[in-house]
Amino acid sequence: xxxxxxxxxxxxxxxxxxxxxxxxxxxxxxxxxxxxxxxxxxxxxxxxxxxxxxxxxxxxxxxxxxxxxxxxxxxxxxxxxxxxxxxxxxxxxxxxxxxxxxxxxxxxxxxxxxxxxxxxxxxxxxxxxxxxxxxxxxxxxxxxxxxxxxxxxxxxxxxxxxxxxxxxxxxxxxxxxxxxxxxxxxxxxxxxxxxxxxxxxxxxxxxxxxx
Amino acid sequence: xxxxxxxxxxxxxxxxxxxxxxxxxxxxxxxxxxxxxxxxxxxxxxxxxxxxxxxxxxxxxxxxxxxxxxxxxxxxxxxxxxxxxxxxxxxxxxxxxxxxxxxxxxxxxxxxxxxxxxxxxxxxxxxxxxxxxxxxxxxxxxxxxxxxxxxxxxxxxxxxxxxxxxxxxxxxxxxxxxxxxxxxxxxxxxxxxxxxxxxxxxxxxxxxxxxxxxxxxxxxxxxxxxxxxxxxxxxxxxxxxxxxxxxxxxxxxxxxxxxxxxxxxxxxxxxxxxxxxxxxxxxxxxxxxxxxxxxxxxxxxxxxxxxxxxxxxxxxxxxxxxxxxxxxxxxxxxxxxxxxxxxxxxxxxxxxxxxxxxxxxxxxxxxxxxxxxxxxxxxxxxxxxxxxxxxxxxxxxxxxxxxxxxxxxxxxxxxxxxxxxxxxxxxxxxxxxxxxxxxxxxxxxxxxxxxxxxxxxxxxxxxxxxxxxxxxxxxxxxxxxxxxxxxxxxxxxxxxxxxxxxxxxxxxxxxxxxxxxxxxxxxxxxxxxxxxxxxxxxxxxxxxxxxxxxxxxxxxxxxxxxxxxxxxxxxxxxxxxxxxxxxxxx
Numbered sequence: 175x176x177x178x179x180x181x182x183x184x185x186x187x188x189x190x191x192x193x194x195x196x197x198x199x200x201x202x203x204x205x206x207x208x209x210x211x212x213x214x215x216x217x218x219x220x221x222x223x224x225x226x227x228x229x230x231x232x233x234x235x236x237x238x239x240x241x242x243x244x245x246x247x248x249x250x251x252x253x254x255x256x257x258x259x260x261x262x263x264x265x266x267x268x269x270x271x272x273x274x275x276x277x278x279x280x281x282x283x284x285x286x287x288x289x290x291x292x293x294x295x296x297x298x299x300x301x302x303x304x305x306x307x308x309x310x311x312x313x314x315x316x317x318x319x320x321x322x323x324x325x326x327x328x329x330x331x332x333x334x335x336x337x338x339x340x341x342x343x344x345x346x347x348x349x350x351x352x353x354x355x356x357x358x359x360x361x362x363x364x365x366x367x368x369x370x371x372x373x374x375x376x377x378x379x380x381x382x383x384x385x
Numbered sequence: 386x387x388x389x390x391x392x393x394x395x396x397x398x399x400x401x402x403x404x405x406x407x408x409x410x411x412x413x414x415x416x417x418x419x420x421x422x423x424x425x426x427x428x429x430x431x432x433x434x435x436x437x438x439x440x441x442x443x444x445x446x447x448x449x450x451x452x453x454x455x456x457x458x459x460x461x462x463x464x465x466x467x468x469x470x471x472x473x474x475x476x477x478x479x480x481x482x483x484x485x486x487x488x489x490x491x492x493x494x495x496x497x498x499x500x501x502x503x504x505x506x507x508x509x510x511x512x513x514x515x516x517x518x519x520x521x522x523x524x525x526x527x528x529x530x531x532x533x534x535x536x537x538x539x540x541x542x543x544x545x546x547x548x549x550x551x552x553x554x555x556x557x558x559x560x561x562x563x564x565x566x567x568x569x570x571x572x573x574x575x576x577x578x579x580x581x582x583x584x585x586x587x588x589x590x591x592x593x594x595x596x597x598x599x600x601x602x603x604x605x606x607x608x609x610x611x612x613x614x615x616x617x618x619x620x621x622x623x624x625x626x627x628x629x630x631x632x633x634x635x636x637x638x639x640x641x642x643x644x645x646x647x648x649x650x651x652x653x654x655x656x657x658x659x660x661x662x663x664x665x666x667x668x669x670x671x672x673x674x675x676x677x678x679x680x681x682x683x684x685x686x687x688x689x690x691x692x693x694x695x696x697x698x699x700x701x702x703x704x705x706x707x708x709x710x711x712x713x714x715x716x717x718x719x720x721x722x723x724x725x726x727x728x729x730x731x732x733x734x735x736x737x738x739x740x741x742x743x744x745x746x747x748x749x750x751x752x753x754x755x756x757x758x759x760x761x762x763x764x765x766x767x768x769x770x771x772x773x774x775x776x777x778x779x780x781x782x783x784x785x786x787x788x789x790x791x792x793x794x795x796x797x798x799x800x801x802x803x804x805x806x807x808x809x810x811x812x813x814x815x816x817x818x819x820x821x822x823x824x825x826x827x828x829x830x831x832x833x834x835x836x837x838x839x840x841x842x843x844x845x846x847x848x849x850x851x852x853x854x855x856x857x858x859x860x861x862x863x864x865x866x867x868x869x870x871x872x873x874x875x876x877x878x879x880x881x882x883x884x885x886x887x888x889x890x891x892x893x894x895x896x897x898x899x900x901x902x903x904x905x906x907x908x909x910x911x912x913x914x915x916x917x918x919x920x921x922x923x924x925x926x927x928x929x930x931x932x933x934x935x936x937x938x939x940x941x942x943x944x945x946x947x948x949x950x951x952x953x954x955x956x957x958x959x960x961x962x963x964x965x966x967x968x969x970x971x
Binding site: 244280281282313314317318319320322323324332334335336337351352381382384385 | 466467468469488509511512513514515516518559813818819820826827829830935936939940943944959
């Protein structure tokens with residue numbers, strides 16, 4: 175696998191000046207194919223974070239663990255073996271291990287974690303997974319509803335509000351419905367204790383559209 | 386008077402105003418909207434959401450009529466710049482049009498040319514979710530324009546400039562509260578309300594001082610401890626019991642009573658909140674001066690079917706056994722036309738209930754009280770699935786009915802042949818601001834069913850425009866729309882016409898009000914879920930409507946796509962526009 179380092183500072187997306195995450199990100203070669211920038215953050219948000227945002231409101235950060243908030247493993251830190259390829263996505267939030275806080279005060283941090291067969295994933299999606307585990311933003315890019323539904327055969331995340339479907343095997347691309355933007359993801363890795371961690375922040379700003 | 390001074394935020398903090406025509410708003414005289422004008426609205430204007438306080442959706446204008454409507458043509462249209470459900474009527478005061486859109490914009494336009502005078506764009510919070518991305522209309526009152534917002538606020542704008550006069554918070558959007566209703570303006574007050582029944586809220590109506598935005602009164606739709614009706618709830622269920630306010634109330638200016646419809650109980654499963662659950666799925670009479678509940682009628686108790694009774698009843702006089710009855714008439718989501726009698730003191734009396742679509746969950750209606758009895762097999766619960774008709778969207782959802790005093794007919798935008806199947810699961814702990822329904826979302830998204838009598842090999846009547854004679858209780862005519870949802874608010878005119886859209890073929894249509902014959906149609910940019918209006922400027926009558934598909938119309942369309950053979954359910958493009966029509970050559 176070819177490994178590249180990105181240290182790009184600025185880019186323009188949809189005519190709006192955005193700031194690429196200042197941290198250096200190591201990504202697989204396939205990610206470069208889909209083009210810059212995978213890891214972006216609205217300038218105001220990034221600056222605010224750098225200053226005085228409480229850790230429980232910060233967007234997911236590199237090194238965060240993932241805490242499950244519902245179901246059998248509620249309150250546990252995510253490990254790949256907690257998920258199976260036949261199970262529904264599980265609701266979670268990033269957890270800041272340094273300050274030992276769940277970043278739940280910012281609802282845009284809400285995640286859906288799931289496990290799929292890596293061989294079925296698009297290469298650029300696989301690069302953001304670890305042992306088949308993927309973490310998608312649970313906030314619909316249409317009107318920011320919390321995504322809860324799952325179409326198992328298609329492997330689509332489905333928003334109940336206005337029925338947009340996002341393909342989990344292809345980086346959350348929009349398959350049907352009114353959303354215009356794919357779902358952001360959190361690139362995943364494993365730490366030395368076998369916990370799933372964020373390798374970087376969201377691939378794009380989570381949240382709904384304004385028009 | 387309790388004043389929420391801390392809630393009054395800095396001017397312009399909540400939005401941006403752009404003026405497209407230099408100074409035009411500031412120099413022209415503005416005709417203030419007074420209580421007297423609202424009580425007796427002039428035919429040439431459209432000053433309220435339904436044209437009058439009684440909620441008729443009727444105009445006396447008749448230059449456009451059933452003889453010449455075939456010559457109706459568009460004279461201008463204007464893109465709103467946003468997508469989703471455009472449900473608000475274009476409101477007109479002496480040639481200036483005011484229109485609200487999704488994302489809480491307000492546009493002020495020259496009603497004849499479509500030239501933009503100003504546009505207010507609300508800066509909505511980045512973490513705001515929108516289950517219902519829409520707004521149902523502004524209020525015009527005094528020299529201001531008022532709008533309720535999806536982040537549970539109310540903003541007052543200067544009618545001439547669009548500048549923010551005040552901006553107040555009426556609820557906590559982070560806890561699931563939001564507002565999509567148009568606002569009632571009367572008696573120096575602006576009346577708002579909150580939605581969020583799917584998020585575990587406790588509904589309420591709030592009156593704000595029209596000049597300052599200060600809270601005058603706030604009345605919960607679910608009584609608290611010690612209040613009458615509280616004993617219809619068990620334990621703490623009242624704290625999250627729903628009773629949303631989705632729609633503007635109608636108003637009897639002579640008695641000072643507001644009649645407002647309330648949403649269903651929450652969470653959805655009835656056995657999670659045993660009891661009648663007052664004042665959910667009801668009409669409530671509120672004293673406009675104090676906010677006190679002076680009367681109510683609960684259409685159905687302990688709802689199990691998501692049949693919010695969101696629409697306010699229409700105020701009209703009907704003949705009953707040779708006597709005039711000051712009536713309240715409501716086409717219920719539960720599939721019955723409810724006829725009630727209102728009193729100046731407040732108490733509401735049941736008169737009768739007639740089914741206008743198939744309801745298989747009610748076994749009978751008590752003829753004295755109007756209280757329905759239920760079929761347990763048609764009543765879902767926790768771990769109990771049931772199939773029932775009409776569907777969770779009911780016989781009629783939010784799109785408003787209309788009443789024409791000339792024909793004496795009451796018009797209903799109905800859905801027929803649709804049913805639902807679902808059951809609940811044990812409740813989890815409430816997560817503030819997140820869904821709190823008690824029915825898995827996957828189940829809701831696959832819950833729509835056709836009635837067993839439907840043969841999907843043939844075109845399926847789903848939408849139905851109905852006309853009812855309220856004096857005889859008989860249906861006068863109906864017009865069915867096949868293979869399509871019908872989410873069209875109705876406009877009635879003195880020209881013997883009913884205007885509506887609502888279908889997936891993007892059409893705006895006119896029907897003969899007496900016979901139901903379709904007289905005219907025109908394909909617009911998107912599907913029409915906006916309330917039409919009509920007005921006159923310079924001796925010319927115009928008809929206006931917003932086209933912009935979204936919200937529940939789109940949801941129903943999305944589910945029908947999987948229920949009908951491929952190719953029968955078209956894609957409906959999104960993106961809003963205002964359309965204005967007039968007779969060719971006028």
